[in-house]
Amino acid sequence: MKKKILVIEDNPMVIKSLEFKLNKEGYDVYLTADGREAMEKLKTETFDLVLTDLMLPFVSGSQLIEFIKSKHPQVPIIVLSTATQEDIITDAFTMGVDDFITKPFSPNELALRVKRSLGKIANNN
Amino acid sequence: MIVNAEDEPREVLRNLMVKESFEVFDFDNSMTAILWIKKNGAPTGILIEEQATPLDALKTIDYLREELKMNLPALITVEPQSLKSNQDLPGFITKPFTENTVLRVRDFFEKSMKNFENRPKMPSFSLQYLEETYEGDKVIILESLTLFKNSVADKLQEIRYSLLHNNYEEVRNIAHNIKPSFEMLNNQKGRELCHRLVYQCEEEEIPQIAEELNKEFQIIKSELNSYFSPVTQEYS
Numbered sequence: 001m002k003k004k005i006l007v008i009e010d011n012p013m014v015i016k017s018l019e020f021k022l023n024k025e026g027y028d029v030y031l032t033a034d035g036r037e038a039m040e041k042l043k044t045e046t047f048d049l050v051l052t053d054l055m056l057p058f059v060s061g062s063q064l065i066e067f068i069k070s071k072h073p074q075v076p077i078i079v080l081s082t083a084t085q086e087d088i089i090t091d092a093f094t095m096g097v098d099d100f101i102t103k104p105f106s107p108n109e110l111a112l113r114v115k116r117s118l119g120k121i122a123n124n125n
Numbered sequence: 126m127i128v129n130a131e132d133e134p135r136e137v138l139r140n141l142m143v144k145e146s147f148e149v150f151d152f153d154n155s156m157t158a159i160l161w162i163k164k165n166g167a168p169t170g171i172l173i174e175e176q177a178t179p180l181d182a183l184k185t186i187d188y189l190r191e192e193l194k195m196n197l198p199a200l201i202t203v204e205p206q207s208l209k210s211n212q213d214l215p216g217f218i219t220k221p222f223t224e225n226t227v228l229r230v231r232d233f234f235e236k237s238m239k240n241f242e243n244r245p246k247m248p249s250f251s252l253q254y255l256e257e258t259y260e261g262d263k264v265i266i267l268e269s270l271t272l273f274k275n276s277v278a279d280k281l282q283e284i285r286y287s288l289l290h291n292n293y294e295e296v297r298n299i300a301h302n303i304k305p306s307f308e309m310l311n312n313q314k315g316r317e318l319c320h321r322l323v324y325q326c327e328e329e330e331i332p333q334i335a336e337e338l339n340k341e342f343q344i345i346k347s348e349l350n351s352y353f354s355p356v357t358q359e360y361s
Contacts, residue, residue, distance in 0.1 A: 012276045013306045016269055017258050055301050082304055103305040107258050 002028045008038040008052035021107045035059025050077045054088050065095045076117040127151040128158045128173040138222040145227050155185040170198035170234045198237030249345050250310040277303050284335050293328045315341045
């Protein structure tokens with residue numbers, strides 16, 4: 001069964017590239033453009049991994065991570081950041097984020113990091 | 126522009142240059158000169174003494190290049206006792222200032238201008254990243270370029286609206302959003318302008334940087350338009 005990945009990102013070019021690469025790697029990709037919509041989705045659906053930006057409309061990055069960690073503590077989170085967001089990334093790790101990747105990402109690096117994060121969960125189970 | 130701490134040689138050089146129809150702005154320290162450039166824009170060139178303070182000549186040139194993104198023709202003026210090897214290099218002029226100094230300055234600036242005008246014109250974007258990401262799939266690359274044109278145009282419109290309402294925080298958020306779009310086209314200038322808007326500039330600088338960003342987008346858009354026609358024909 002295909003793994004389900006929720007992508008929370010509001011740049012259409014980044015979304016397109018993520019969707020392309022993740023589909024190619026055999027994942028089911030679900031897209032949301034803001035944190036509020038993502039929270040709604042996470043209330044009713046389960047995902048194997050969340051890929052998220054931290055500067056999103058309506059909901060702050062930390063609120064979103066807190067929400068995911070409270071509802072789905074086992075779901076790995078990879079943060080999509082831009083360079084020079086060191087403080088934000090450090091905070092995100094403190095809150096339990098598993099990994100981060102800078103935009104625009106290297107396609108192979110993305111595939112590798114997603115696989116690694118999903119692998120961690122499989123090992124834990 | 127002249128930067129020289131001592132009044133007398135500065136005045137001599139100023140008078141010589143004015144006599145040869147240069148418009149001269151002179152300063153006794155490098156920081157005042159930088160602030161003037163920041164406020165008034167780039168002069169044709171800069172003559173700065175090697176031991177200028179608080180930033181010496183090389184540091185000032187580096188600051189102009191890295192922080193203000195200005196690659197000005199620069200001549201460094203050195204004392205006669207300075208290293209002989211420096212004095213003979215293009216870009217260095219030995220004191221005291223004479224009429225010959227002005228001839229060398231004119232020659233140097235003219236050559237620099239010519240080099241600037243004759244430099245090969247590089248395209249403002251590259252498809253390298255998109256080609257790698259989409260494994261060379263030209264149809265998806267084309268879709269992505271269309272997405273760039275449309276989505277960034279919308280966001281720049283939102284920036285203009287936010288500026289009208291002095292909503293600078295929103296301008297920063299939008300710049301954060303579109304920064305990866307410029308990066309994906311390997312457009313360094315757009316990336317840097319977005320970066321400055323998000324992290325580095327004061328509120329009063331935002332309208333000017335936003336305007337520069339808009340101009341850069343128009344340049345990319347126009348180059349993309351010429352790129353689009355042959356590719357569209359190829360795939361129609």
